Amino acid sequence: MIPFIESQQVGEHGTIHRKLDSNSSVLRSFRGLHGQVIEGVGEAIGAGRIPIGAQLVPESIAIESKTSRALVREALRVLQSKGLVIARPRTGTRVRPVSEWDLLDPDVIRWRAGGIESAKQLRELLDLRGAIEPLAARHAARATTPAHLHKLQTAVDAMAVAVARSDWNAFTDADVEFHRGLLEAGGNQIVGQLAGPIESALRVRHALNLIPHELTAGVVASHQSIVDAIVDQDVLRSELASRRIVDVAGAEVISALLSRD
Structure with a gap:
C-alpha cells in the first residue's frame, strides 16, 4: 500500500x-x-x-x-x-x-495534462478534432440556424478584440466559444457532446504554453473564413477551412513540443 x-x-x-x-x-x-x-x-x-x-x-x-x-x-x-x-x-x-479511464472526460483530460503522457494526449486530441470539426462544419453549412451563426460571429468578433489587446486568456475563451458553437451548429447532438473534451484540449494547450509567441490577425481571418463559408452554405469550403485551422494548430503544438526537447 x-x-x-x-x-x-x-x-x-x-x-x-x-x-x-x-x-x-x-x-x-x-x-x-x-x-x-x-x-x-x-x-x-x-x-x-x-x-x-x-x-x-x-x-x-x-x-x-x-x-x-x-x-x-x-x-x-x-x-x-x-x-x-x-x-x-x-x-x-x-x-x-x-x-x-474515461479519456474524453474534461477533468481526466485536464489531470493528464500535467503528466508524462501530456504530449501523447494532445496529439490524440488533435486527431479527434481533425476527425470531428470538419464534419461539424459540413453539417453547419447545410443546416445551421441564425442563432448559431450569431454565436459563431460573436466569438470571432471577441477573438479580434483579444488579438488587438494581445490578451491570450480572452482569446482562448473566445476560441472555446467558437469551437463549441461550431460543434453545435450542425444540429448533431452526438457531435455537440464532444464540445467538452475539445474545450479541455484548447484550454490545456494554452495552459501548457503550446501556443504561438504572439496573436495575429491571421488567426481571426481563418475563423472568419469558416463563418463566411457557412453563411454561403458552401459545404466543401466550410470543411476545408475547418481542417486548415486544425492542421495549423497541430503544427504549432508539434513545433512547441520540439522546441522543448
Missing part, C-alpha cells in the same frame, strides 16, 4: 512533470474540501504520481488532506465514475489502467 502523494513532481527517468499554470484558462470543476480531494488525487493519478495498480488508502488521504474518511470515500466514488479507480471488497480501491 502507498500513502497519498501530492507534492512529488519527478516522474519516470527523472522527467519533471509540467504543471499547469494556475493563472491559465483551465478551470477546475470542483470546489471546497470535497473538491480539493478530488482534484488532488485526480491530478496525482492523471500525472502518474500515483501509479497504475496502486492502492489508495482513505485513512492516509484523510490525514494528508485534513478531511474526514467519509468525505474521502465520496471523492473516490467520483473518481471511480470517471474510470480512474475501482473499489473491490478484498483489494480496496486501486488505480485502473489508463485504457479503462
Whole structure:
C-alpha cells in the first residue's frame, strides 16, 4: 500500500512533470474540501504520481488532506465514475489502467495534462478534432440556424478584440466559444457532446504554453473564413477551412513540443 502523494513532481527517468499554470484558462470543476480531494488525487493519478495498480488508502488521504474518511470515500466514488479507480471488497480501491479511464472526460483530460503522457494526449486530441470539426462544419453549412451563426460571429468578433489587446486568456475563451458553437451548429447532438473534451484540449494547450509567441490577425481571418463559408452554405469550403485551422494548430503544438526537447 502507498500513502497519498501530492507534492512529488519527478516522474519516470527523472522527467519533471509540467504543471499547469494556475493563472491559465483551465478551470477546475470542483470546489471546497470535497473538491480539493478530488482534484488532488485526480491530478496525482492523471500525472502518474500515483501509479497504475496502486492502492489508495482513505485513512492516509484523510490525514494528508485534513478531511474526514467519509468525505474521502465520496471523492473516490467520483473518481471511480470517471474510470480512474475501482473499489473491490478484498483489494480496496486501486488505480485502473489508463485504457479503462474515461479519456474524453474534461477533468481526466485536464489531470493528464500535467503528466508524462501530456504530449501523447494532445496529439490524440488533435486527431479527434481533425476527425470531428470538419464534419461539424459540413453539417453547419447545410443546416445551421441564425442563432448559431450569431454565436459563431460573436466569438470571432471577441477573438479580434483579444488579438488587438494581445490578451491570450480572452482569446482562448473566445476560441472555446467558437469551437463549441461550431460543434453545435450542425444540429448533431452526438457531435455537440464532444464540445467538452475539445474545450479541455484548447484550454490545456494554452495552459501548457503550446501556443504561438504572439496573436495575429491571421488567426481571426481563418475563423472568419469558416463563418463566411457557412453563411454561403458552401459545404466543401466550410470543411476545408475547418481542417486548415486544425492542421495549423497541430503544427504549432508539434513545433512547441520540439522546441522543448
